Amino acid sequence: MSTEQVFVIVGAGEAGGTAVQTLRAEGFDGRILLVGAEDHLPYERPALSKSYLAGGGYTSEGSLQDREWYDDHRIELRLGRRAVSVDRAAHTVVLDDGEPLDYDKLLIATGAEPRRLDVPGADLLGVYYLRTLEDSEALARRWASTPDVVVVGAGWIGLEVAAVARGRGCKVTVVEPNDVPLAASMGPRIGGFFADVHRKHGVEFRFGRGVSGFRGTDKVEAVLTDDGDEVPADVVVVGVGVVPDVGPLDPDLLADDGGARVDMRMRTDVPDVFAAGDIASVDNPLYGRRIRVEHWANALMDGQIAARSMLGRPSDFDPAPFFFTDQYDLGMEYAGWGDARAMGPPVIRGDLDAGEFHAFWLVEGVVVAGMHVNRWDDGIKPVQDLIHAQAPVDPDRLADTAVPLAEISVEASRAQR
Numbered sequence: 001m002s003t004e005q006v007f008v009i010v011g012a013g014e015a016g017g018t019a020v021q022t023l024r025a026e027g028f029d030g031r032i033l034l035v036g037a038e039d040h041l042p043y044e045r046p047a048l049s050k051s052y053l054a055g056g057g058y059t060s061e062g063s064l065q066d067r068e069w070y071d072d073h074r075i076e077l078r079l080g081r082r083a084v085s086v087d088r089a090a091h092t093v094v095l096d097d098g099e100p101l102d103y104d105k106l107l108i109a110t111g112a113e114p115r116r117l118d119v120p121g122a123d124l125l126g127v128y129y130l131r132t133l134e135d136s137e138a139l140a141r142r143w144a145s146t147p148d149v150v151v152v153g154a155g156w157i158g159l160e161v162a163a164v165a166r167g168r169g170c171k172v173t174v175v176e177p178n179d180v181p182l183a184a185s186m187g188p189r190i191g192g193f194f195a196d197v198h199r200k201h202g203v204e205f206r207f208g209r210g211v212s213g214f215r216g217t218d219k220v221e222a223v224l225t226d227d228g229d230e231v232p233a234d235v236v237v238v239g240v241g242v243v244p245d246v247g248p249l250d251p252d253l254l255a256d257d258g259g260a261r262v263d264m265r266m267r268t269d270v271p272d273v274f275a276a277g278d279i280a281s282v283d284n285p286l287y288g289r290r291i292r293v294e295h296w297a298n299a300l301m302d303g304q305i306a307a308r309s310m311l312g313r314p315s316d317f318d319p320a321p322f323f324f325t326d327q328y329d330l331g332m333e334y335a336g337w338g339d340a341r342a343m344g345p346p347v348i349r350g351d352l353d354a355g356e357f358h359a360f361w362l363v364e365g366v367v368v369a370g371m372h373v374n375r376w377d378d379g380i381k382p383v384q385d386l387i388h389a390q391a392p393v394d395p396d397r398l399a400d401t402a403v404p405l406a407e408i409s410v411e412a413s414r415a416q417r
Contacts, residue, residue: 005030007310008093008101010083010247011109012036014044014296015277017064018303019107019310024073026311033101034070035078035093037110038132041067046296048136049160050326054167055140058133063300083108083248088270093248105272105310108249108260109303112242112278112294117152121214121224127236130157139237143168147234150174150223152211154181156325158239159194163327165237166201173204173231175211175223187340190359190371193352194327201328206231242294244279255281259292264317266306274310276302286319286390287337287368295323320369320387322380330355333380336369336387343368347395349405350375358383358405365392367412382409391415 007023009016012034020034020042036042044060052058070077082096086106093101114129116122128139139161146169151158154176165172174181180191181198195205210226214236222230244259253268255261259281266274266282277299281292298321308315324333340346343361350357358378360370370383382405386393389412397403 005104008103010035013111014299015109015303017042019307022307033076039080086248107274109277110245110247115241119213124220126220150233153239175206265309274306276306293321297322334371385409
């Protein structure tokens, strides 16, 4: 590869950081410029709502590199900067301080931003969103005074925050408009399971309630719910989803879900422009639609694929997303995609009451999504194998713990062939 080529990576998150590493690992010896809105080198975010939020030292999965690596591999950094526009014809991206960067290939991996609540009092001191190292550090400091904590939103981030806050001795109330946590991804049965886990640890839920505002003078004192109630709060953590930060991408490159429209090789419709990570809306062949995934493993995979595509090289795309969570003594891994409310009750394998089980969601007898809770002997791999097999399985055998999951996976794979 010619040393005259210039690859610009906009977004110094997990996808961008992985792309930079992959480019060098694949032998690209041209210039690489990495632009990041934060002042940090790329870092992994799972710990921000788990161990780091609990006050422990920052830990990572070991997939990203330190400053010495960036120096040794001649990565030119533009940290604390944002890209504001792209001239596709001129192959130039302009930063927020006016600096133009010419590129041969451009990767946009700007991630996502927390969805903000537009209600009275939303700017009061004590109302937090969790996305960055600084957000996690600020919240971790607040646990020391064991405040009354209200979590708005019973999604994954909200539940992880609730678990950490209870572990630090805080009183925790979760306000959620649905009837159970995780309604779309887990459905009523598994959502109810997670609610019970938190109730056993002292969390109070206000289901079927939205937030109409926050009360306080200089700092938040209460959360106002849409039924006219008030929930006392010294700290509020809002976790109501994220929106893709599509940065300098032109509207004609966006999908209906607000992300960047790409194929399985992270290529946009414009030559030499790629997108990866939380913003990538991928045409997913397994599920027959575009899917935008906001999880750690997906960002790492996308970054690798985008880098290889920038070099004109193929790579494998896993159409079944993966994510995990840790809450109290519960560890969970999930693979696949679907709206659990539309798929009906999952097949349960194991003991739901004991908190050790697999759950499988099927469509016309085919596993499209699944998870395990504290079943580390089998783990998530059999779930992934069944999803990839795309062959009908017997629900009764799937639920029968006397039948090895590996045996069912092999049978499904053979049926596919």
